[in-house]
Amino acid sequence: MKLENVVFEEIEIGQSAMRIRQVQLSDIQGLGMLSDAESLDHLAKEHASNIAFQDAVVQGTWTAAQISALISSQLPGPGAVYLSQDLKFALPVVVGDVITTKVTVIDKNLQHGSLIIDCQCSNQRKEEVVFGIATVRAPTEKVCFDIKPTNQAAINTVC
Numbered sequence: 491m492k493l494e495n496v497v498f499e500e501i502e503i504g505q506s507a508m509r510i511r512q513v514q515l516s517d518i519q520g521l522g523m524l525s526d527a528e529s530l531d532h533l534a535k536e537h538a539s540n541i542a543f544q545d546a547v548v549q550g551t552w553t554a555a556q557i558s559a560l561i562s563s564q565l566p567g568p569g570a571v572y573l574s575q576d577l578k579f580a581l582p583v584v585v586g587d588v589i590t591t592k593v594t595v596i597d598k599n600l601q602h603g604s605l606i607i608d609c610q611c612s613n614q615r616k617e618e619v620v621f622g623i624a625t626v627r628a629p630t631e632k633v634c635f636d637i638k639p640t641n642q643a644a645i646n647t648v649c
């Protein structure tokens with residue numbers, strides 16, 4: 491698999507990228523381990539009922555990570571630097587939901603080489619579950635990564 495960035499000068503207002511992913515129980519368990527959280531109300535139905543949801547609720551950081559992954563892998567891609575993010579969590583996401591994440595460039599700051607990116611996540615019912623704005627410094631040099639099945643990346647600066 492080849493991962494290639496989009497440099498600042500190539501990016502246009504209105505340009506977007508999208509990814510779709512179904513939430514698995516292993517996703518939230520892994521995130522719980524990363525954060526060293528023992529918040530079982532996110533991990534099991536019986537605990538989720540204590541917080542007024544019927545299914546295992548996904549941590550908001552999982553959905554935010556989908557936005558981060560899209561920005562770092564596709565638009566602008568490798569070499570992007572996150573400067574800020576402001577997100578609103580509108581609805582809960584539960585295990586089994588199919589989340590469509592879309593990012594769209596809404597402004598370019600020529601002086602700072604940064605982008606203002608509209609971020610949206612919606613579920614399989616087309617309900618917006620997370621939305622907000624990210625500010626990202628776009629890369630100025632083209633880079634490519636060849637991702638091997640072993641998850642090792644080889645950097646190739648000539649794309």
